[in-house]
Amino acid sequence: MLGGTGDEGFGLALRWAKHGHEIIIGSRSLERARTAAQNSAKLTGSDSVSGLVNEDAASKADIIVVSVPFGGLVETLRTVKRSLRQGHIVVNLTVPLETTVGGRATRTLGVWAGSAGELVSNLVPKGVRVVSAFNNVSAELLNDLSREVDCDVLVCANDEDAKKLVSGLVRALPGARAVDAGLLENSRTLEQLTALLVSLNIRYGVKSAGIRITGINPVS
Amino acid sequence: MLGGTGDEGFGLALRWAKHGHEIIIGSRSLERARTAAQNSAKLTGSDSVSGLVNEDAASKADIIVVSVPFGGLVETLRTVKRSLRQGHIVVNLTVPLETTVGGRATRTLGVWAGSAGELVSNLVPKGVRVVSAFNNVSAELLNDLSREVDCDVLVCANDEDAKKLVSGLVRALPGARAVDAGLLENSRTLEQLTALLVSLNIRYGVKSAGIRITGINPVS
Numbered sequence: 001m002l003g004g005t006g007d008e009g010f011g012l013a014l015r016w017a018k019h020g021h022e023i024i025i026g027s028r029s030l031e032r033a034r035t036a037a038q039n040s041a042k043l044t045g046s047d048s049v050s051g052l053v054n055e056d057a058a059s060k061a062d063i064i065v066v067s068v069p070f071g072g073l074v075e076t077l078r079t080v081k082r083s084l085r086q087g088h089i090v091v092n093l094t095v096p097l098e099t100t101v102g103g104r105a106t107r108t109l110g111v112w113a114g115s116a117g118e119l120v121s122n123l124v125p126k127g128v129r130v131v132s133a134f135n136n137v138s139a140e141l142l143n144d145l146s147r148e149v150d151c152d153v154l155v156c157a158n159d160e161d162a163k164k165l166v167s168g169l170v171r172a173l174p175g176a177r178a179v180d181a182g183l184l185e186n187s188r189t190l191e192q193l194t195a196l197l198v199s200l201n202i203r204y205g206v207k208s209a210g211i212r213i214t215g216i217n218p219v220s
Numbered sequence: 221m222l223g224g225t226g227d228e229g230f231g232l233a234l235r236w237a238k239h240g241h242e243i244i245i246g247s248r249s250l251e252r253a254r255t256a257a258q259n260s261a262k263l264t265g266s267d268s269v270s271g272l273v274n275e276d277a278a279s280k281a282d283i284i285v286v287s288v289p290f291g292g293l294v295e296t297l298r299t300v301k302r303s304l305r306q307g308h309i310v311v312n313l314t315v316p317l318e319t320t321v322g323g324r325a326t327r328t329l330g331v332w333a334g335s336a337g338e339l340v341s342n343l344v345p346k347g348v349r350v351v352s353a354f355n356n357v358s359a360e361l362l363n364d365l366s367r368e369v370d371c372d373v374l375v376c377a378n379d380e381d382a383k384k385l386v387s388g389l390v391r392a393l394p395g396a397r398a399v400d401a402g403l404l405e406n407s408r409t410l411e412q413l414t415a416l417l418v419s420l421n422i423r424y425g426v427k428s429a430g431i432r433i434t435g436i437n438p439v440s
Binding site for chain 1: 401438
């Protein structure tokens with residue numbers, strides 16, 4: 001979990017740890033990673049959470065979740081590049097919000113590759129599979145373990161097996177469903193949705209706006 | 221209702237006519253407009269549906285709904301431009317799907333203005349207010365009057381009064397809620413959502429995928 005000390009990453013780490021997954025919280029700072037791991041252990045009662053610097057976290061994990069501010073995404077991937085190997089799955093949560101350049105969280109920046117998910121895909125070594133998921137799940141909901149996660153998790157990737165594996169991780173979020181959102185290029189829409197949800201949060205004075213897809217029956 | 225002979229426009233016309241609104245179905249062909257109006261009257265039992273060519277329909281209406289293939293959008297607006305006057309509301313449903321150039325309905329074309337909604341806004345006379353709405357409502361659902369419209373209708377515009385008026389039109393769709401999606405620039409996300417929903421329809425073998433926003437309580 002690269003960027004596991006931030007709200008979104010930490011919330012997911014909590015849910016997954018509570019569900020029994022082994023979690024390594026990564027950070028640029030070993031101290032902050034360890035502190036977050038200790039807090040997570042306290043909140044979940046799980047002893048399967050540890051803290052490491054990003055490159056060591058990436059090296060030890062099978063699935064590498066990236067949840068960093070967009071301004072640090074490329075640098076983070078450069079840092080862990082040598083830790084990535086064939087078969088690794090990288091799940092990108094990072095959204096190119098305009099806040100990156102001092103703008104609004106209700107807008108996105110244009111990314112040459114099309115989306116942050118596709119940018120990540122261009123930066124990882126061959127054989128590493130990139131998945132976009134969890135971009136639209138409220139950090140507020142994730143961090144409140146007493147609440148259901150009332151939304152769908154849109155998952156897109158070019159590799160079907162990776163998509164299935166990551167969809168399985170949605171089971172740790174009670175109330176949420178994994179929805180197969182197709183190829184990685186659909187990250188463009190998923191990331192814009194994040195900005196739209198921020199705008200709905202502001203407009204409706206809430207913190208946990210989410211998205212559901214109606215009219216389908218996802219088998220998860 | 222410009223493009224009211226197409227599936228989406230016709231479905232909306234049905235719902236609105238049934239709800240008691242006066243509807244003018246517009247088309248390039250007077251004959252097709254009249255036939256669609258007669259069919260609509262038969263299906264809804266309403267006698268408040270008429271058919272006219274687009275420019276006459278626009279001239280007589282207060283709210284002008286545009287639901288044409290993206291390839292014909294600019295031409296349609298040119299045709300009706302002289303019918304548009306101060307205070308008119310134009311609701312754009314048209315989405316720049318890649319099918320316009322022989323591509324896929326699961327992808328969108330880049331539009332210089334940012335979105336079709338913003339393009340429409342650039343093409344109408346000053347004082348005409350543009351609203352994006354109903355872009356994500358399944359034509360299948362709209363046309364089956366026996367079914368509830370199980371989705372939210374995201375509405376965005378720069379003019380708050382126009383947005384409220386159009387949001388009120390959602391009441392004709394039982395089951396649907398109007399959600400205030402902010403400024404017209406958010407049409408970018410709304411239009412991409414249409415392509416995502418097409419992709420979900422294909423993937424899940426359905427025809428009526430829709431979107432709901434969770435965690436908010438829209439007052440409509």
